[in-house]
Amino acid sequence: MMRHSQSLFSTAFRSLLASYRAKAGRHPLSTGNIAACWTMLSLTMLSSAAAQSGDASSGNASDASRPNVILIVTDDQGYGDMSCHGNPWLKTPHLDQLASESVRLEDYHVDPVCTPTRAALMTGRYCTRVGAWAVVQGRQLLQRDESTIANVFADAGYRTGMFGKWHLGDAHPYAPRFRGFQDVVCHLAGGADEIGNPVENDFFDDTYYRNGVPEKFDGYCTDVFFSELQRFVTQESDAPFFAYLPLNAMHGPHHVAKKYSDPFLEQGHNEARSKFFGMIANFDENLGRFSATLKRKGMDQNTIVIFMGDNGTAQGSDGNPANDDGFNAGMRGKKGSTYEGGHRVACFVRWPNKLEPGRRIHQLTTHRDWLPTLIDLCKLEPSKSAPHQPFDGRSIAPLLLGEEVDWPQRTVFVQRQADQPSLEMNPGRRSAYPKYAVLTEQWRMVNGELYHHGDDPGQTQDLSQQHPEVVEQLFAQYEKHYADVFAEGEPYARFEIGTMENPTRLTVRDWHPDTIPGVKGRVIWKQEQLGDDKLFINGFWAVHFARTGRYQIRLSRFPGDAIAAMKADSATLQIGDQTFSQTIRADESSATFEVELAEGDALLQSWLVDAETGNQRGAYFVDAKLIGN
Numbered sequence: 001m002m003r004h005s006q007s008l009f010s011t012a013f014r015s016l017l018a019s020y021r022a023k024a025g026r027h028p029l030s031t032g033n034i035a036a037c038w039t040m041l042s043l044t045m046l047s048s049a050a051a052q053s054g055d056a057s058s059g060n061a062s063d064a065s066r067p068n069v070i071l072i073v074t075d076d077q078g079y080g081d082m083s084c085h086g087n088p089w090l091k092t093p094h095l096d097q098l099a100s101e102s103v104r105l106e107d108y109h110v111d112p113v114c115t116p117t118r119a120a121l122m123t124g125r126y127c128t129r130v131g132a133w134a135v136v137q138g139r140q141l142l143q144r145d146e147s148t149i150a151n152v153f154a155d156a157g158y159r160t161g162m163f164g165k166w167h168l169g170d171a172h173p174y175a176p177r178f179r180g181f182q183d184v185v186c187h188l189a190g191g192a193d194e195i196g197n198p199v200e201n202d203f204f205d206d207t208y209y210r211n212g213v214p215e216k217f218d219g220y221c222t223d224v225f226f227s228e229l230q231r232f233v234t235q236e237s238d239a240p241f242f243a244y245l246p247l248n249a250m251h252g253p254h255h256v257a258k259k260y261s262d263p264f265l266e267q268g269h270n271e272a273r274s275k276f277f278g279m280i281a282n283f284d285e286n287l288g289r290f291s292a293t294l295k296r297k298g299m300d301q302n303t304i305v306i307f308m309g310d311n312g313t314a315q316g317s318d319g320n321p322a323n324d325d326g327f328n329a330g331m332r333g334k335k336g337s338t339y340e341g342g343h344r345v346a347c348f349v350r351w352p353n354k355l356e357p358g359r360r361i362h363q364l365t366t367h368r369d370w371l372p373t374l375i376d377l378c379k380l381e382p383s384k385s386a387p388h389q390p391f392d393g394r395s396i397a398p399l400l401l402g403e404e405v406d407w408p409q410r411t412v413f414v415q416r417q418a419d420q421p422s423l424e425m426n427p428g429r430r431s432a433y434p435k436y437a438v439l440t441e442q443w444r445m446v447n448g449e450l451y452h453h454g455d456d457p458g459q460t461q462d463l464s465q466q467h468p469e470v471v472e473q474l475f476a477q478y479e480k481h482y483a484d485v486f487a488e489g490e491p492y493a494r495f496e497i498g499t500m501e502n503p504t505r506l507t508v509r510d511w512h513p514d515t516i517p518g519v520k521g522r523v524i525w526k527q528e529q530l531g532d533d534k535l536f537i538n539g540f541w542a543v544h545f546a547r548t549g550r551y552q553i554r555l556s557r558f559p560g561d562a563i564a565a566m567k568a569d570s571a572t573l574q575i576g577d578q579t580f581s582q583t584i585r586a587d588e589s590s591a592t593f594e595v596e597l598a599e600g601d602a603l604l605q606s607w608l609v610d611a612e613t614g615n616q617r618g619a620y621f622v623d624a625k626l627i628g629n
Contacts, residue, residue: 078313150180
């Protein structure tokens with residue numbers, strides 16, 4: 001058996017290597033890519049071995065009855081951005097069909113922006129508790145000791161796949177292939193066109209990453225990710241699957257084929273909203289094709305399908321119900337807002353013969369509820385490989401199943417937390433950021449204002465003066481919550497250097513902005529910002545060196561697929577209390593240091609200095625590699 005496994009592994013790797021070399025004209029076979037090949041192969045072989053081994057956790061008699069799960073998350077599509085919720089311009093027949101076949105959560109809340117929602121969805125815990133409460137500046141990384149929904153399903157013998165936008169970290173140990181997902185096709189960063197991705201990505205014929213290996217795809221982004229989802233769910237296997245489809249659509253920039261956007265231009269909408277609506281139309285078309293495939297193959301009956309948005313609308317409304325040329329179902333606020341329209345989103349749950357189609361649940365529910373709920377519905381055990389901390393969400397299985405239960409009242413917190421920490425190793429807990437909301441079944445307190453949820457869904461009448469006792473009570477709960485989630489301060493999520501991913505790439509979007517007195521720290525994430533010669537910003541990365549040894553640290557301003565001069569005379573590298581400098585030519589595109597470093601935590605920062613002007617900026621890209629003991 002061992003000899004056969006070794007032979008199978010060797011044959012598979014030779015086949016994978018040959019296939020990868022065939023693409024070398026597009027993607028040179030670097031050391032990092034070889035490592036990525038091994039990673040992808042290892043995951044494939046482990047998955048195959050689990051399927052063939054008859055292990056009790058993955059091959060028990062109940063596998064045939066355990067449901068598959070598909071979790072679909074659209075980006076920036078608000079509650080009102082679909083025809084089943086009354087949008088007068090959009091027609092979303094396939095999404096409407098899903099809604100009619102589903103239980104609908106009518107008071108369902110997420111976070112106001114991308115990463116926080118994803119972090120909470122993956123863990124069942126508040127984003128502020130798990131370290132991923134912003135979209136850049138190192139605060140979009142999901143702390144490595146957090147168990148994810150994929151860990152739980154994988155440990156239960158499910159095949160796990162993720163296709164689309166991860167936005168919880170791209171390097172080890174944060175990328176989805178390190179967080180329980182066995183089959184991954186994704187772009188990097190917070191958008192397919194953002195820094196970290198190939199510069200030519202524009203949503204059409206892009207390069208994405210299959211288990212860490214770059215691969216050129218044909219077609220539009222949403223079409224590609226649905227195609228990969230279909231490939232995954234239709235694979236022959238005795239094991240059930242958990243599939244996560246977090247699309248980058250409808251996040252900007254709003255690129256879509258004209259056949260989808262032109263009808264909305266003809267209705268009189270501006271270009272941005274027309275393209276936004278066009279992206280939704282394309283999504284709906286893909287959803288229809290995929291749903292038809294599930295039914296044609298007879299897979300729909302034992303598959304739980306969950307659809308939700310990640311935050312309020314980005315372009316469908318201006319968030320002001322009193323003077324809105326868009327549509328937001330009467331809600332105040334949009335993406336980024338702690339008013340209702342910023343975080344109340346659609347959520348449909350379909351499970352034929354188990355959940356009653358068309359039934360609506362009006363109790364207060366959140367994205368943190370899904371992990372404990374799916375553990376109940378799928379009869380799973382908590383993860384053994386990555387033990388979870390206590391959930392902040394609660395199982396809503398009784399509500400979904402229509403059971404007669406005494407459902408307890410709950411208080412839910414929404415936080416728009418930004419952070420630019422100081423250069424301390426463990427910065428202390430900060431005061432609460434002013435954008436917050438406290439939600440109960442009856443009340444909504446937003447930034448100190450008080451609204452009656454039942455009587456004033458548009459949040460137009462502030463009742464804080466009439467009910468100061470309610471404000472006091474809710475604010476006390478909020479302060480207690482804030483102290484709880486930040487009880488351990490704001491520990492950094494650290495990049496691991498010199499481990500199974502070698503080299504590790506650090507990018508400007510991941511640094512913690514410098515907090516020099518009088519200078520506002522910044523990060524950038526758009527590719528076009530890399531070439532802005534008037535932009536002088538800096539920041540540091542929190543890292544962990546896996547072992548004592550010799551490391552190569554390469555600094556550059558531009559990525560490898562857009563090499564250009566750094567326009568600097570000297571480069572300085574600081575790691576912990578060690579500082580290294582070298583003179584460089586103005587036309588050089590990189591500066592490389594080889595340094596001896598001890599195992600442990602450190603802060604890493606660089607400076608590219610123009611001696612003539614005195615201007616300086618940090619290197620936007622750092623490649624760190626262990627090269628010897």
